[in-house]
Amino acid sequence: MHDADPTSQSNYLQIATNHITFDWTVDFDNKVIIGTATHDLVAKADEVSEAIFDTSYLHIEGVKVGGNAVQDFTLGPKHEVMGSALRVPLPRTASAGSSISVEITYRTTANGTALQFLEKEQTQGKSFPFLFSQCQPTHARDLAPVQDTPSVKVTYSASVRSVLPVLLSARRVSPPSDGPAHDGKVIGKDEVVYMYDQPTPIPSYLLAIAAGNLQYQPFQVPEGKLWKSGVWSEPELMADSFWEFSRDTTSFLAAAEDIAGPYQFGVYDLLVLPPSFPYGGMENPCLTFVTPTLLAGDRSLTDVVIHELTHSWFGNGITHAHASHFWLNEGWTTYIERVLLQIIHSPAHRGLSSIIGYKALLDALALFEDKPKYQKLVVDFDYGENPDSAYSRVPYDKGANFLLHIERTLGGLEVFLPYVKDYIATYMGHSITTEIWKNHLYAYFQKNGGEVKIKALNSINWDAWLHQSGLDLPVKMEYDLTLANPANALADRWYESRHTMDISKLDFKASDLDNLDANQRAVFLERLESYNESLPAPHLFHLDKLYSFSKTLSAEIRFRFYNLVLKSQAAKHFVQEAANWVIGVDATGVIKGRMKFCRPVFRAMSKVDHDLAISTFRQAQTQFHPIAQSLIAQDLGLNLAER
Structure with missing residues (x-):
């Protein structure tokens, strides 16, 4: 279906995980997570003799295949970016379509990059420690042994023991979110088992955990909506967090559904993290992580939530096959975010966001003048190259402008939005490449517009947009300057x-x-x-x-x-x-x-x-x-x- 992920050592093209069951204990004293990850795998080819998982800075304590302990698993040499490949031999070769279970007992270590354990002094309340994860783009392998590629989408369930409330990128099974904090037990002292389930397949970079002195307050959901929404934060930030986000979050999500179709994750909660969180937001399913810098006191920065919830369709729903096609996540999300600004506010607000984004894009392109391949939308990563090194506004704003250019070339939003719905319906739940996206775009407009629309698409300089470097966009873009x-x-x-x-x-x-x-x-x-x-x-x-x-x-x-x-x-x-x-x-x-x-x-x-x-x-x-x-x-x- 697509070229192999250059950042993964796993053999996901031969055998791939369908479901993971996590059984974890959070050890705040030693700043580690201890437990098991049990993979339900399905062979994609014949004569598969091993399952290979990505790991990084994990201590592997034991492996079982089909319930039986195996001793001859191996942990390969540490690659600076890709970590160590965990090779698990199968007791018999697997044929295409056959299933097998692999249980891995392990613990995280302090050297990993996915988890940040904060001292209590680094939190708002300064009474309890705090833990949060950041797995995008390739750090899930520091949290658990996984096939750490967005080409593999898995469901997962988890049981997590902790003396502090635990949140995951999944639906809470027990104790109830709207019940007493920490199930009524003593926070920081009593251990509580938190149960979660994620029934919608997601890529490994969307695995997420947070634990700390966290409280929940629900938002009012528009009538007729079946999903729930609310905010989590430390008690000291709850009043500010609820005020900042309660008015707009659910109306933003309802507006996104009008464009993109039903929200599929059942719960849309926000978690306001401590200030060391390195991003504005992270679109973890069911639980968007947000920076406390959004608490401006005037709701002026809540549009970040539009971006993160839009990922529910672009990224979490339709996922890039690997880091080279990251723009399919961020370019699409930024483009739809600005369409929503036009629908929710006005065309002038879409224009203003585009102007701000264009300035950030020019700065990013200039920063990569000595690394021009990072100026491209489709980045040809070398095997083992660190995708974090390419992180910038390029996939966001060059991607969003590319889609805006296509929208305008085809005749505007009333032509383009029906295509967007078809794109979502076709690829929801799949991981795709730029070529797959482009082929669908052509096929849709061949069917819905014929030669006139194909001629319009052919007028686009595809190579310049997708594969060429440069300090500016290939086309001079005009934006609404009213604001x-x-x-x-x-x-x-x-x-x-x-x-x-x-x-x-x-x-x-x-x-x-x-x-x-x-x-x-x-x-x-x-x-x-x-x-x-x-x-x-x-x-x-x-x-x-x-x-x-x-x-x-x-x-x-x-x-x-x-x-x-x-x-x-x-x-x-x-x-x-x-x-x-x-x-x-x-x-x-x-x-x-x-x-x-x-x-x-x-x-x-x-x-x-x-x-x-x-x-x-x-x-x-x-x-x-x-x-x-x-x-x-x-x-x-x-x-x-x-x-």
């Missing part, structure tokens, strides 16, 4: 004032921002950053005095402000302040673990004062997630093994 124009006009006024040396003669006021929402303020700052000549330092000091960007609690605004000033004559004035902010030794008191914020700020700091950037990172290194630690170190030219 961007006021922000751009204010930025232009500031830029035109740069030759006025007497600051007292400037006619700017704090009220300039009154009619600009958070996204428009972001566009204002990005416009200022885009000019060939930066504002003089006195202008930037005056701008900050009026608008208080260096004091705002909005991380989206603060990091853009630092991006602006750290490229200016005022850089040395602001660099220490930026350093304090990114590691939370300022009035916020919170580390900025989200890589969208910390990586650009560290890179900008490094160009101003490289030694300060390194010492700041070293000071707080262990508070960042292992994935973020690795990528920040890469940005700063550091070897984490050297201190």
Whole structure:
């Protein structure tokens, strides 16, 4: 069906897991998970003599095949990216269609990247430790022995013993979510067994666990909907979390169903994680993980939830076959997210999101000028190459613009959205490549439009979009500027004032921002950053005095402000302040673990004062997630093994 996954050592094309049963104990004292993973496998070919699983930094204690212990399993040498292949010989060769069970007893270790155990001091409540996982793209093998490729989709069930409440990317079986926390037992002391079931097949990167002092509050679900929704957080954040997300989450999900069809996972909960979580959100089924930086206090950042719930169809439903086709997840999700913004709000909101995304795309493309293959939509990864190294806005925004270009080429949303529904209906539950997607697109419009639509599709430069590098999009895209124009006009006024040396003669006021929402303020700052000549330092000091960007609690605004000033004559004035902010030794008191914020700020700091950037990172290194630690170190030219 497709080429083999270059990041997996498993033999999933010969024999593949259908279902996994996990039996786990969370050991907070030793910061490990102990237990078993029992795989129900089905042979895909004849004469299969072994099952090969991906593992990384796991201690394998024993293996049973068909209920019988086997001694001659082997754990291969450690590959830096792919880990160690666990080879389990089968007692007899399997033929296509036959089933077999493999039970693996193991424990995780401190070296793995999938799990982050936080000390109680790193949590909001500072009373209990916390655990959360991040398995995308290839870190599930650090949590459990699995065939760690998105080409394999599995159902799973789990039994988890823990002294703290446990959440998984599955439906809670017991104790009930809306019952007393920790089944009424003493949190942090009494062990409770949590039972979960995930009946919808998912790829291994969507395996997820979180455990801590967590409480639940349900959202009101629109009448007639069969799914449930709510929010989980530490008690100290519950009031803010519920207020931030309760109004919009279920209406967003209902709007997505109108475009994409029924939501298939039964539960859509949000979990607000501690600040070291490295992403804005992670679309774990039934349980989207979100960063606390979304708690802006004004619901201005809840559109991230639109993105994450849209993954329920694009990524969790239709999945990329492997990392080379990651854009099928993120490009589609970002495109539909913006369509939903148009439907929920207005075409101008879709345009504003596109403008912000385009700026982020240009920054990402420039960052990869020396690694041009990461500028492509379809990345030809070498065998064993780390897909984390390519992580950027490219698959999101180049992908979304590609789909927007196709939409416009074919005649707009009223032509394109019926195709979207057919695409979802055809491939829901499957893992596909770019070629499979393209072939279906052509087949649909051959049937629903004939030669006129085929001629339109043939006019697209497919090679340029999918397989060529470059510092810009292959086509100049036009966006709705209605909401961007006021922000751009204010930025232009500031830029035109740069030759006025007497600051007292400037006619700017704090009220300039009154009619600009958070996204428009972001566009204002990005416009200022885009000019060939930066504002003089006195202008930037005056701008900050009026608008208080260096004091705002909005991380989206603060990091853009630092991006602006750290490229200016005022850089040395602001660099220490930026350093304090990114590691939370300022009035916020919170580390900025989200890589969208910390990586650009560290890179900008490094160009101003490289030694300060390194010492700041070293000071707080262990508070960042292992994935973020690795990528920040890469940005700063550091070897984490050297201190």
